[in-house]
Each structure stands twice: as C-alpha cells, then as structure tokens.
Amino acid sequence: MSIKPKTAVNIGGSLVIRNPVMTASGTFGYGREYSSLLDLNSLGALVVKGLSLHPRGGNRPPRIAETPAGMLNAIGLQNVGVKTFVAEKLPFLRGFDVPVIANIYGETLEEFEEVAGILNAAGGVSALEVNISCPNVKKGGLAFGAEPDTAREVTKVVRGTTNLPVIVKLSPNVSDITKIALAVEEGGADAVSLINTIKAMAVDVEKRIPLLGNTTGGLSGPAIRPVAVRMVWEVVRCVEVPVIGIGGIVSARDALEFLIVGARALQVGTANFLDPQSAVKIVSGIEDYLEKHSLNDIAELIGSLQIPE
C-alpha cells in the first residue's frame, strides 16, 4: 500500500495550496458557473475573472475565434466591477474550502490601488493576481506590463496596499520576459504567473474583415504551450519567487512539462472550455505520475529537468 504523494505547494507569501492546479482568470467566471460540473474544493485555487474598479462592458462582438489548436479572445475585461464582486459573487465562494485568487486590473496606478484595497478588506480572498498583461484593452493592461519600470511600479503600489500575497501576471508579448519578472520581484511580488495570451489576429477571408470585433485578440490554448514552457524555463532561472505556469495546459502531461521546468503551480485556462473537468483530471493525473515515478512529494518533481550535456 502506497501513501498518497504530497501535492501541496507554497505559491508565495506563505499561501499554501493543496495541489498545484488552479483555474485561470477569465476562463472560469466567478467559480459558480462551473460549480455544478466539478467539485471546486478539489482545485488548488480558483482565479476569478479580472476585476476593475468600475464595471466594464467589454469589447464589441464577435469576441472569440478559433485557430489551429488555439483560440483568440478579445473580451476586453468585461466584469461586474470589484464592488459587485465583493457583494454578489464572493459570498458564494466563501461557502467553499478553496483559496480564491482575485485577478485585478486598472487603467491607472490609482485604480490598481483602490481595487487592491477593496479586496484586501473584503475577506475571503486569498491572494491578488495583478494583470499587467491583457492585450485586449486600450489603457492599462499591457501598457504596464511591457516595460520593467512600469511593471515594478504597479507591483509596488499593490504591494503597499495589501497584506495578501501578490502574484503578478506577465505578458509574453515582450522581447525578454526575465527583465519584467525581475522588475516585479524587486517591486515586491510574492510570485509571478505566466503567460497571459499572445497578441494575435485572424481574418474572415470571405468577408475580408477581422474575425474579432476588436480586430486583434489574445491567443490561448495548446498552440501556445511551447512558448509558455520556454518562458517559464527562462523565468524560473532568474527569479527567487515561485513561478506559476500558464498556457495551453489541457492534460496532466502538459502540466508536468511546466512543473518539471520549475513552475511551482499551474493554471488551466482554455482547457476548461474543452472539458469542464480538465482541472480535476489534471490533479489526479499528476498524482498518478508521482506514484508511478515513486515521488513522495511534488517538490521532488518541480524543477527536476535534466539537461543532457
């Protein structure tokens, strides 16, 4: 009889989650939408849709388009606003035993500060994930995430406003992601998560118009996984804080790639659309792998990549 391998990981700021698998922001609503389809308590954590100070209507449709092994989205950060979130969405989530991570977004430093402040006071939020990497909004978003200086600044502001662990979510649309990662670490981030979507575009060749109402959107799904794995590999070797891997994970095998290169935890995004049970299947797939490889603790797996010389 084998004992179950340990899967708990510390994802920064002393937040320990029971397994490394979270659901990614924007792909899991506010949790409730999926609650009849899987046991939320079996997730490592749940990241809610990006929250802004005021409700946002989002971009004009069509907002999604399918591409080879991927999809584009240009939702434009439609959300109910942080106050409505706290009043109407959070109470439902408090009924579960799963860490809730609030993904936050602002057009200005002040907005980031205010949103972080509200969530800090709310209770029932376990960490903040600072989105400085959305390719689909005109202001804020990637505007902060493209340069080390602005990225560091946002991080400092949020850090200064909250006692919660601060995760900063990085964009792949940069020449050197390690520079941004180092900057936000300096700014006080407890962890970094990557990658957000890659800016992309698709065309309706019959109508000769963009497939998205917003012209461009963000590419997610299996297509981007190799890019995400490479970036995680670059970042884990230059920062001290935990790295959360995101991008195209649809199976335990995919998740293992990230863990092996050194990610402490993962987020599952687009895969939730293909199979609402994806995240929980990935949890058990990782457990099976650990058992099969006689690893008693996931810590033995994380960062265990060997480079044959």
Added chain:
Amino acid sequence: MSIKPKTAVNIGGSLVIRNPVMTASGTFGYGREYSSLLDLNSLGALVVKGLSLHPRGGNRPPRIAETPAGMLNAIGLQNVGVKTFVAEKLPFLRGFDVPVIANIYGETLEEFEEVAGILNAAGGVSALEVNISCPNVKKGGLAFGAEPDTAREVTKVVRGTTNLPVIVKLSPNVSDITKIALAVEEGGADAVSLINTIKAMAVDVEKRIPLLGNTTGGLSGPAIRPVAVRMVWEVVRCVEVPVIGIGGIVSARDALEFLIVGARALQVGTANFLDPQSAVKIVSGIEDYLEKHSLNDIAELIGSLQIPE
C-alpha cells in the same frame, strides 16, 4: 470565358515574381530535394536554406519535436556554406525558371558582408533574405534582430555590398516588431519578411529532459499563424516597403489572410512537410479565390481588409 486573374507581385527592388507564393528558408532544402515532387517553375520564388560563410554542422539531435498544430526545430543553421552552395547547389537551380532567393546568416557584420558579396557575384540569385531572426544559434541570428540599431546596421552592410534586392527577415520574439521593421527600412531593406519561428520549448515528461538537444527551439506551423497575421498587420501599416508574410500557412485560405491584411507575398514553410505540393496548391487556391470574387488582379486583394466601424 473568364481571363485568368493577374497574380504577379513586386516584392521590392523591382523583383517581380509570377505569383506571391514562395517556399520558406530551411523547409525546402536547396530546391532539389523537392524537385521530383512538384514543378519548381510554378512557384513564385524559392528561398534556400540559410547560408553562412563557412559550412556549419548545426545543433545536436534531436532537432525537431512536434507540438499541438506546430513543431519545434533547432537545426542550428546547418548548411554547406555559401561557397559550396554556389559551386554545387546553384547550378541545378539555374536550370529552372524560378527566382532563387538566398537566405543568409552571419555571426558578425563582416560575415554577412562576405556572404552577401559572394552571392552577389554568383549569378542566378534573384534576391537576398537576411536572417536576423534565428532563435537557435548562439551568435548572430536573433542577436542582430532583437534591437533596432543592430538590425539597421546589418541591413546597411548587406545593402552596401549587393545590387540584389535585400529582404530582411524579422523575428517575432520582440516587444514591438514595427520598431525593427522601421529600422531595417531605414537601413535600406527593399522588403521585410516575417515571421521567423517563435522561441519555444517542450519536455519529455517521462525522461524529464528537453525534447530538443538544444533545449529550446523555434515554433512553426499553423499554431503560430494568428501571431504572424497580427504582426504582418502591424508592420504593413508602418513601413512603405513590401511585406512578405510567413507563419503557419498550410492552405490558400491561410495565405489569403496574409494577403488581405496587406502582405505582398508569402512563404510556405512547415506545410511543405505535411504535403510537398502545398505551395502549388496554394497558388491555384489563390487563383480560384480571385476568380470567384471577380478580382482581376491580386493587387485588388492585397491590403483589402475592412475594419467594420
């Protein structure tokens, strides 16, 4: 009876090719490898494997890996060297009526200069494509392509050495590709081609080693097409010179996306591996589309994207 639509395009420096479809560097060898499988003369142009001053052995195997709707390669610019190319590969190609474009690569400015000089004198080469975007070599390659200044400089050097049209091939691994495009235009490029592969990585989770001998490689194939289309769309709106679209084109429909956003011509890469006839099928697919849409000249299609307001 309809007359055949015009498909000839000028891809810069007064080089006119009979149709916009070329085969991409590194995916079509030196032409001969595919010559029994399709009529080389039906191509718009043929771009040969990257040439360096001295023969290069390339990277250690394994050199390729498959990913969702894409593949990684880390060939490491293995090639016979420019002199052997001129002596042994070019004569075969002179027997065809198809423009041959030489893709060139150097570790230093001097090497770029020398390679360009040799090809300029060789006869039978219709244009040079300057590779400043290979993610798989330690020196040169992306080292030149990541910053506007170095990109401009390489372009100037090659421009100063040759009378042939100079195409500069850009990397997607940058924050803002338009800056590099503008810089090489300033440097005297007659055209830009994009994108080269996206730096990426995949892991053998059973062995816990990278799937590539080189650890990282370049992602190509349908997976990257939406990223390529977006970058072409960004570049066509800021440079005057022709833009050649590359990335994930496997069908005429895919090629049309690039033409509609404004690419003057295209290169077909990974698709040659899936179906050696890909490029010629794409040529006839484009012709069919033009006829179906009553377009007499491909010029009416290029850049015809409408953005609904």
Added chain:
Amino acid sequence: MQNSGKIIFNRELAGKHYHLRLILEEPFLKPRPGQFFLIRLNDRLDPLLGRPFSVYDCHHQGRILDFVYRVVGRGTGLFSKLKKGGELSLLGPLGRPFNIFPEAKTLVLIGGGMGAAALNYLLKEYTKGPAGARSICYYLGAKTAGEIIGKAVIERRCQVMLTTDDGSKGRRGLITDLLEEDLESLAAQGAVFYACGPRGMLRRLFELISPYKVSCQVSLEERMACGLGACLGCAVEARGEDDLYRRVCCDGPVFEIGEIVW
C-alpha cells in the same frame, strides 16, 4: 451536463444538411425546446472548441437526441464524416429555453434556413397534447427548395407558409415579406411569435414586429467557448438600463426580440 454520445446515425439530408442521432451514455437531463448542446469531436485539439447545436428532437426523455446541422466550415465538415458507433463529447442541455404559453391560441413560428432545428422541437412540444382550439402557422423560408428541412413532419403538425429565395418552392422572396402581409391580423389575434434564422431575417422581423405589443422570442447564434456563462465570449449587445452585453449561452440563446440591439 457532461456527457458522451454514441452515434446511432448521421444521415445526409438534402443540400449539405445532416441528421445526427446520438444516444447518451451518462445520466442526462431532458432538454427543453430552444436549448442546445456544445458538441465536441474527441481526440482532437483542432478543431479545439465544441460546436453549439440546438436540439432538433429528442426521445426517451432526452436519452436519444436528434440534431440537424448544415456543413458550413471545418467543424461541421468533420461532423459530416462521422459514422455510426462513433463517440462525441457533449455539454448540455444549455441555455434558456423558449417560454411556452400553454394558453396561447395562435402561435406563429418563423424559421429561416437552419432555424428549422430549434423550432422543430418547439413545435413537437406544442403539438404533443390534443390540438384543441390552437392554431399554429409556420413561416418557413429557405434559399432554395433543396434546403427545406423536415417539411413533411412540420406539415403534419401545423399550417406551413413557404418561401424560397429562388422561387423553386413556395413563393419567391423572403419569408419576412410573406409574414408582413399577415402580421397585423396575427397580432390582433394575440399570437405568440417564435423565430430562428439568420441575423438579417431577425433584424427585419424586429422592424416589422416592434409596433405591435406581442411576445416574440428569437433564438440567437454567437461563437461560443464555455457554453456556461463563464468566458463572456458569446456576448450580444442588449438594450436595457445598464447597457451591458448579454451572453447567448446562458442569458439566451432565446431572447425577447426587444432585448437585443439589432
């Protein structure tokens, strides 16, 4: 709601239309008219997403589901090649169904092209009891005779008014033109309206019907990812106090025609 369906048949009907019958392998809910399923091809990352299809008919309380679809792109093209015994992943029944008015005396169904699918099941539900004093008129429009689906079944259940764009069957012209002629009298009878079809048809219907105070439910189509209201991908612009978007997958696909910005 997650299920696996085994293909009982996948028959070609006229003109690129197919009739797919599935038997569900897991516990299931009975779908209501207007609801849909997201159906995904197994073992593939390309195409990636599920395709939404309205329930065309169902049997054995929803254990056996019928869909009718038209080949329009890559996904439906691959669906059309599926064979008996094959398996598909399903999520559903999803979405807000048609509101049923058991007391309604006059029903008007307006279907354009593939619209027939959702209306077929609605019609079945309305006609499963004794007919009573209810009258049902089905305004059915198609491009051409070959694209009219299920006419025989419909005719058994109600009165059919037909147009084709090319005049190859029924009257030549748009179905909304035909409806326009009868609209005033139908509205006066207090008819309840249901419509599915291309956006252009629905927009025209909106123009025609706005002057009347009648209930007109329409079923909309928008690209979808999650089908559960989580991704906000399927937004349509809606009228209303807050001016936000509505999600076709869960606020719809059935809307009162007046809720939507056309």
Added chain:
Amino acid sequence: MQNSGKIIFNRELAGKHYHLRLILEEPFLKPRPGQFFLIRLNDRLDPLLGRPFSVYDCHHQGRILDFVYRVVGRGTGLFSKLKKGGELSLLGPLGRPFNIFPEAKTLVLIGGGMGAAALNYLLKEYTKGPAGARSICYYLGAKTAGEIIGKAVIERRCQVMLTTDDGSKGRRGLITDLLEEDLESLAAQGAVFYACGPRGMLRRLFELISPYKVSCQVSLEERMACGLGACLGCAVEARGEDDLYRRVCCDGPVFEIGEIVW
C-alpha cells in the same frame, strides 16, 4: 512518391502492436527492403507531421503495403483506431535501402522489438528465390513473449534465435548476449549482418562487432519532418572526414554501423 492509401485492414496483433495493410491509389514505386514511408493522418493539424514506418511487407509490386507498428504515443494511438476503408496520406518509398549481397553465404539478422518490421521484408527478399547454400540466422529479441511479432513467418524462412528480457520465451536476456557467443564463428564464415532495434541494442552491437571486418547494416530511427533531406531535422552524428551529421531520412535510415557515432 506522394500517395493516398486506403486501409484494407488494421488488425491488432499482440501487445499494442498492429498490422496495417494499405492499397495505394496513385501510381507507385516498389519499395526496397529498409525503405520507409511517412504516413500522415488526413484532415488534421494535430498531430501535424507524418510518422515514419518501415515497409514490413509488400504485394503486387508495391501497390499493397504492409506495416507493423507499435502504439507508443499520440500518433500511433490514433493510427490504432483507424478502420477499414479509411484513407491515409503517404510519402515514399523513402530512404536508402539495405544493400543486398546476392552472393552472401551467411546472413545474420538481428532484430530488437519493432526492428522486426524492416527485417521481415529484407528476409522475404532474400528468401524469394531458391534457398541454395545460403544460411540465414535471425537473432530476435523482445521484452516479453507477447511482443514477438511474426515469429511463425520468420521460422518458415530461416533459423531463429530468441531471447526475451523476462525469459517468457526463448532464452532470458539480451539478444546481443546470445549473438556475442556466436559472433566469432559467424564473422569467420564471412557473414553479412543486418540489424534494427533500439539504440541501446545497436550500440552494444557496435561494440561487439567493431573488432571484425564484416559488413553490418543498421536501420536507425530519428524524428522526421520532411523525409526528403530538406529540413535537416533527422540528423545523427556520423564519423567521417567532415564530421557533419547524416540525415536518417535520405542518407539512411540504413547505415553501415561504423558510419555512426554511438
């Protein structure tokens, strides 16, 4: 060289091994032993690339091709689900075939695991005429009894020496151990050697056989994209003046064992 193949059958053999028979639909070339085809699943971008498979057997001058494959990953997993009548895209025959020595008196075939595939066709070619004074020894190694493919056919054609890793059939141990015992005498007879199998087996064979001046051809496996020598993806490190790499798809897959850096 580009072709489309219709599946005649795709039978499960023992332990995750399948026997696929195709009939080509376009003009074709007769493959030679050691050559292979790149076989691609139609209508898919995932998996993207063709899979290389050695010709296991062929009939009607190469119009009908047999392959034997083992399910090891996603591609072969999908192959195993293919049914009669399905279509596959083929490119081939590709690569440098085995050198045949019509005068050779003693042949030694060494096969490990799936190695059997390429050697089977080689054996057939060598035994199609009158046997004459030629002796053929086949050293066949497998993990376990269930993974030995085509033994009956082989035994009809030559003498078989068998090992399994677990001793469930033949001698327990590695096939190279068994060969080692006989090697000196085989080499003295001027035997010609052919080997296919996992890299570890071939490396060991190299160590054993280097001292002898005999011809030993091995068939290598490497990931491939083009199959035509164009992409340089299938490189293996080779000995030689220029120290460059060789391409398995066109310089091989068959190499003299001494050409390769093991």
